[in-house]
Amino acid sequence: MDKVNSTSRLFSIKSKVLLIQTDTTVGFLSQDEAKLQAIKERPSSKPFIQVYKNFLTIKRTKIRVPSGQKKLIRRAKKTTFIVKNIAFRVANDTLHSQLLRNITWNYSTSANERSKNFNRVFCEEKTDIIIEDKSSLFEGMSSKLYKINNTKKVRLR
Numbered sequence: 210m211d212k213v214n215s216t217s218r219l220f221s222i223k224s225k226v227l228l229i230q231t232d233t234t235v236g237f238l239s240q241d242e243a244k245l246q247a248i249k250e251r252p253s254s255k256p257f258i259q260v261y262k263n264f265l266t267i268k269r270t271k272i273r274v275p276s277g278q279k280k281l282i283r284r285a286k287k288t289t290f291i292v293k294n295i296a297f298r299v300a301n302d303t304l305h306s307q308l309l310r311n312i313t314w315n316y317s318t319s320a321n322e323r324s325k326n327f328n329r330v331f332c333e334e335k336t337d338i339i340i341e342d343k344s345s346l347f348e349g350m351s352s353k354l355y356k357i358n359n360t361k362k363v364r365l366r
Contacts, residue, residue, distance in 0.1 A: 226245065226335065226337050228338070228340070228346070229339075230341065230342065231300065232286075233287050234350070234351060235319070235327050235347065236317050236320050237249075237319075237332075237335070237336065239315060240312070240315055245316055249318055250323050257318050258296045258298060259297045260298055260299075260316075261297060261299050264283045267282075267297060272292055273292065275359035277359045278359070281357070288353045289352045290356075290357055291355070296354075320332045327346075327347075
């Protein structure tokens, strides 16, 4: 386990699993989906949320954001969207987004055992790098979740 005090040397961590305080709750981040599936004991058929550093990064991916919902996504805070069974969100104004400056996207999941609350001992055993600021790690409310298309949005959580 490495302890890092700054995000300046994090460009080489694409295959690592990070434990970090996101804008909503404590989360595991990685670009390696298989590692997250192993930690969470999750079936491969259940996808993870993809977290992007900004809206422009989403536009460069295979996600086709409906024209009628672009303004909603750009202005959303602490919100996850599902478009054609792909879940994504934008991280703004947090340590989480400072990390994503060098890495444009990550898979994200809550830092806990399946169907349990946050347990720091479990998380420290399963992660490669812990990124923590002075406010420490805490379990907060999960993000709002909307399934959207060009004409409507449905709140799922």
